[in-house]
Amino acid sequence: MAKLINKLIIYIFVGLAFSSFVLADNSLLDDDALFEGPDKDFDSWTDDADLFEGDEINSTGPFAWLNIGVTQKWGFNPVNDWSTTKERTELTFGTTGSISDTGYGELEFKATKYWPSDSYHLTKSSDIDIERAFFQHSFDHWSAKLGRYTIGWGELEGGALDVVNPSGGLTDPSITSQWLMSATRYGDRSDISVFYNPNPSITNSTLVTLKDERHREFGLRYGLNREGGDMAFYAGQLTPNNAVKNLTDGLAYASPYDLLGFGMNKVLNGYLLKFDIAYKRNFQHNRLGQFVTADRVDWDLAVDIMEGDRQWLFSINSQYWLDFFNDYLTPTLLGSVSSEKNSMTYMANVSDKIGETDWSWNLSNIVVTNNDLLLITAGLNWDISDNLNAKLSATKANAKLDRAFSLLDDYQRVNLEVKFQY
Amino acid sequence: MNRLLLNANYSLLFVLISAFLSLSSFQVYAETDLSAREIMEKQDEERRKSTDSAFTRMKLTTCKYGISGGKVKCAEKARIKLVESAQINTGENNKDTKSIAIILQPSSEKGIGMLSYSYDDSDRDNETWLYLSALGKVKRISVRNSDDEETESASIFGTEMTTEDQETGKLDDYTYEILDQGKFRGREVVVIESTPKPHRLSKSSYGKTLSWIDTERFITLKVQMFDKYNNPIKKLEVGKVEKINDVWMGRSLTFFNTVSNRLTNMKLEAINFDIDIKEDFLTQRALTDQAFREKFLKDLRKQAK
Numbered sequence: 192m193a194k195l196i197n198k199l200i201i202y203i204f205v206g207l208a209f210s211s212f213v214l215a216d217n218s219l220l221d222d223d224a225l226f227e228g229p230d231k232d233f234d235s236w237t238d239d240a241d242l243f244e245g246d247e248i249n250s251t252g253p254f255a256w257l258n259i260g261v262t263q264k265w266g267f268n269p270v271n272d273w274s275t276t277k278e279r280t281e282l283t284f285g286t287t288g289s290i291s292d293t294g295y296g297e298l299e300f301k302a303t304k305y306w307p308s309d310s311y312h313l314t315k316s317s318d319i320d321i322e323r324a325f326f327q328h329s330f331d332h333w334s335a336k337l338g339r340y341t342i343g344w345g346e347l348e349g350g351a352l353d354v355v356n357p358s359g360g361l362t363d364p365s366i367t368s369q370w371l372m373s374a375t376r377y378g379d380r381s382d383i384s385v386f387y388n389p390n391p392s393i394t395n396s397t398l399v400t401l402k403d404e405r406h407r408e409f410g411l412r413y414g415l416n417r418e419g420g421d422m423a424f425y426a427g428q429l430t431p432n433n434a435v436k437n438l439t440d441g442l443a444y445a446s447p448y449d450l451l452g453f454g455m456n457k458v459l460n461g462y463l464l465k466f467d468i469a470y471k472r473n474f475q476h477n478r479l480g481q482f483v484t485a486d487r488v489d490w491d492l493a494v495d496i497m498e499g500d501r502q503w504l505f506s507i508n509s510q511y512w513l514d515f516f517n518d519y520l521t522p523t524l525l526g527s528v529s530s531e532k533n534s535m536t537y538m539a540n541v542s543d544k545i546g547e548t549d550w551s552w553n554l555s556n557i558v559v560t561n562n563d564l565l566l567i568t569a570g571l572n573w574d575i576s577d578n579l580n581a582k583l584s585a586t587k588a589n590a591k592l593d594r595a596f597s598l599l600d601d602y603q604r605v606n607l608e609v610k611f612q613y
Numbered sequence: 614m615n616r617l618l619l620n621a622n623y624s625l626l627f628v629l630i631s632a633f634l635s636l637s638s639f640q641v642y643a644e645t646d647l648s649a650r651e652i653m654e655k656q657d658e659e660r661r662k663s664t665d666s667a668f669t670r671m672k673l674t675t676c677k678y679g680i681s682g683g684k685v686k687c688a689e690k691a692r693i694k695l696v697e698s699a700q701i702n703t704g705e706n707n708k709d710t711k712s713i714a715i716i717l718q719p720s721s722e723k724g725i726g727m728l729s730y731s732y733d734d735s736d737r738d739n740e741t742w743l744y745l746s747a748l749g750k751v752k753r754i755s756v757r758n759s760d761d762e763e764t765e766s767a768s769i770f771g772t773e774m775t776t777e778d779q780e781t782g783k784l785d786d787y788t789y790e791i792l793d794q795g796k797f798r799g800r801e802v803v804v805i806e807s808t809p810k811p812h813r814l815s816k817s818s819y820g821k822t823l824s825w826i827d828t829e830r831f832i833t834l835k836v837q838m839f840d841k842y843n844n845p846i847k848k849l850e851v852g853k854v855e856k857i858n859d860v861w862m863g864r865s866l867t868f869f870n871t872v873s874n875r876l877t878n879m880k881l882e883a884i885n886f887d888i889d890i891k892e893d894f895l896t897q898r899a900l901t902d903q904a905f906r907e908k909f910l911k912d913l914r915k916q917a918k
Contacts, residue, residue: 219793219804219823237799241852243674243867243878244684258720265774287724288901289911329904339837356749366748377898412782416897419738421753423723458738461816463755497756497767499818547873577719612721 225534260283260612262411266310267605275308276604283322293330297340299323314397323368335374341366342373342386344412344425346454347506351489352425354450354469357432360564361557362586362602366394380416385409388430391445395434398524401441406430425452425469435475436522437482444482448473463495477527479518486513492511497538500551501543508536521595528594530609535560541599549574564596565589582608625660647828649805655831655885656824660781663862664710665702665891668913669715670695670883675772677875678869683688686726694770696719697884699913701890708733710781711895715906716770719873726900727769733782735813741776744900749898751883766818773868773877777818778849786813792823793805802834814841831860858886885917 259282266277285299301322325338345352350362356366361411369392375384388408395401404544410427427450434443450468467488476485493506510520511533519530550573557566568582584605590596647655673694676687700712710731716722731742741754756776758769766775786809793804808821820841825834832854838847847870851863864881894909 205661218827240798240853241687241867241878242850243852243863243865244686258723288905289904293904293908295907297903325744327902327904329902329908334898334902336904341747341749343745343748348748359674375902377896377902382898398896418740458753458755461755466874497754499756503890547870547875555702577721580721612719 206557209239234414236566248473249610254613258287258612259283260610262608262610265607269605270601273605276310277310277606278306279311280304280306285323290326294326297323297338302507307353331376332377332378332443335372337372339368339370341368342371343465344410344454344459345469346456347451347467347489347491347508348476348492349466350465350491350493350506350508351469352452354432355386355388355408355430357394360394360433361564362599362604371552373449373505381414383411385411391430392432393434393445394432394437394446395443396524397442399434399436401434401445403444404444404446406445408447410450420455421458422455424455425450425454435477437475438477438520438522439480439482446473446475447474447485449485453457458508461496463497465491465493465495467491476512476530477520477522478516479520485515485519487511504538504540506536506538508538523595524598530595531560533560556565559596560596561591562604563594564599566599566602572608578612580610580612582606584608623814640859643861650784650789650828651805652791652803652805652806652828652831653784653787653789653824656826656833657781657784659831659861660833661702661707661710662860663886664700664712664781665707666698666700666886666888668699668885668888668890668917669881670697672696672772672878672880672882673770673772674876674878674880676876679816685869686837687876688795691916692771694772695840696770696862697910699890699894700889701892701895703892706733706734710780713899714770715910720772724903725770728895728900729776733784735783735785735904737818739776739780742897742900751900765775770909772871773847773875774879775852778868785814786810794828797825798834800834801829802826819846827861831861834863844868851879857884857890858913883917888913 205595242361245361262281262283264279264281265275265276266271268276280303281304283299284296287297288295290296298317299322302319304317305315313429321339323339325336325340327334327336332468342355343353343455344355347353349358356369357408358364369388369474370386370390373384373386375382386409391408394400408427408429410425410429412425414421414423428445428447430449434445437442449472450469452467454465454467456465467486471487471489473484474487488511489509492509493504496503502598512530515532515550517529520527521530540553540555542551542569544551549569552572553570555568557564566586566588568584568586569583573581575581584606586602588596588599589600590598590600592600618692624870641686645827673696674687674691676691677689678685681685691820694716695718696716697712698712698714700710701710703709709838712728712731713726713728715726721739724746728742733853743752743754752768761870765779766877768775769779771836784821787807790806790808791803792806795804796802802825805824806821807860809817814820818840819838821839825836826832827834833849833853834851836849837845838881840846847868850867850869851865852867853864855864862884864884866879868877890913891909899906899909909911
């Protein structure tokens with residue numbers, strides 16, 4: 192009998208085992224204990240019920256049409272007792288919106304106040320400038336845009352084809368808008384656009400006089416959008432964003448060069464591959480005792496990896512002189528150094544959020560061929576609210592004294608920026 | 614011999630009891646004639662109806678949450694975004710989706726647009742583009758998921774919603790199993806477990822999801838997401854269920870990140886179906902050509918009135 196009871200117990204267990212997952216799963220139909228309170232009675236749940244109670248948004252506040260921003264920037268040099276190198280206040284105010292049925296416009300003014308401790312205080316006066324202003328008109332397959340704005344060429348920022356907008360260089364990659372005219376014709380998964388710049392911005396050292404030849408630049412881009420990747424062909428006559436010092440007459444020049452280029456991106460196993468190549472003809476360059484034009488091929492290859500909030504970017508950038516001579520020279524502030532036939536730049540960049548907070552960070556490392564330059568940048572960003580943001584960044588560079596980047600040797604900066612936007 | 618027979622009879626009885634217990638457990642599955650896959654197909658079909666030629670204005674609220682008075686509330690100042698979105702179904706059997714979402718508020722993000730193409734075919738990866746106005750270019754977004762349990766898809770506009778949460782179709786990428794059926798919040802539901810197939814698992818943030826699907830209206834009332842180690846990480850709760858233009862849908866979707874205790878609530882402030890949305894509008898041109906975009910949005914707003 193005891194055996195029978197044992198068997199009975201075993202069989203009941205077997206039966207329960209078969210049914211146990213269902214019994215356990217019955218809890219799936221119970222609501223979680225997430226909500227503890229008087230309203231936890233889900234039997235009285237109706238279609239109109241909602242678990243979340245949010246605040247109302249005020250979308251019709253005063254001056255909702257006006258965008259106002261105030262930015263305070265500080266820069267410090269840790270090498271020199273943390274002396275202040277930058278202290279400026281920027282006030283931006285602007286508006287955006289439709290103009291007629293087929294037009295759209297944006298207008299943004301920026302007033303900058305350079306405080307006495309700012310290194311530009313003596314050379315740059317506080318002023319009001321138009322930061323962005325354009326009118327865009329669209330009809331059928333065409334769109335025309337006139338004003339001050341930026342045009343993005345190429346896949347990689349700072350790469351072989353990112354040649355239209357001047358930027359602050361390696362230590363300040365932010366780009367500057369320019370006065371442009373452009374027109375685009377949109378097709379089915381393709382577009383063709385042309386632009387004209389009557390007065391390109393040229394960055395030049397204040398120590399060297401720029402020979403003003405009032406050059407123009409223009410370009411054409413034909414883009415094709417395909418599933419899993421895009422590509423574009425480029426052609427144009429462009430003005431270098433940075434003037435080149437002529438070592439024979441001591442003046443700076445920025446004469447136009449011709450460009451033919453191709454850029455593409457492609458998704459492969461979740462990696463976004465980017466590639467740009469550009470043939471640049473008639474680039475001005477120094478040889479021993481003469482100022483010549485030469486041809487160059489620039490290319491870059493990058494891989495962009497996004498995993499959740501973490502984003503990696505690895506890139507290789509090459510500048511290759513096609514008709515190279517051993518007496519090619521690159522001017523520096525201290526004189527001139529010999530040029531490399533092929534100059535490579537390697538970059539690694541990573542950015543991420545800090546946990547589930549409003550903080551994020553980024554780290555970037557740039558290395559130029561033969562360790563001519565090693566530049567590291569680290570940043571911390573705090574989105575305090577939808578209106579308030581703070582950024583802290585630190586940059587350190589080491590460069591070989593007998594190479595092109597010698598000016599950046601032992602460069603160190605710590606920057607703090609606080610921005611309020613309404 | 615008798616004893617053996619008795620034992621055998623007892624054994625038979627107990628087997629029958631066991632079988633009854635088992636069958637009584639399984640009988641819940643017999644209550645619906647539809648398989649898990651068929652229910653998911655119907656749910657997908659309903660969801661597709663809610664995206665067909667739809668123009669919506671939604672409020673995205675993101676914050677750390679707490680419970681107060683039985684309601685979930687923000688425990689900190691919430692980040693609120695006002696977004697307009699237009700979408701159509703397209704492709705073979707209208708099973709692909711094209712959509713664009715544009716931020717209206719806050720002013721610091723005004724005008725940021727995201728274009729998405731979602732394909733039903735498992736062999737076609739969904740596509741997303743963002744317009745970066747400061748750079749004057751469109752950036753293709755590609756998200757790579759690894760087997761890392763903490764890996765997540767790309768967040769949509771910094772919210773707790775990810776591009777994976779917004780996907781439709783690709784039903785062939787999962788296996789489905791009905792786990793339970795019965796009353797839930799006053800509605801007849803089935804609880805379906807969706808497990809990504811190996812090729813899908815490598816692209817997904819989730820190891821599996823459980824969906825509470827209303828078997829009468831075929832809308833999802835709740836989704837529980839698990840990581841690849843079977844830990845619950847996220848939950849979607851659907852509220853304010855309404856029938857709009859013969860389509861049942863939730864007007865308030867709340868995504869709870871149960872790891873970080875943050876939520877994003879998506880409240881549909883206005884939704885309009887059967888709007889004439891031209892496929893030409895849902896292209897990269899809508900990101901780069903603001904005049905074109907505004908003209909279409911104006912037209913959509915007019916139709917929506």
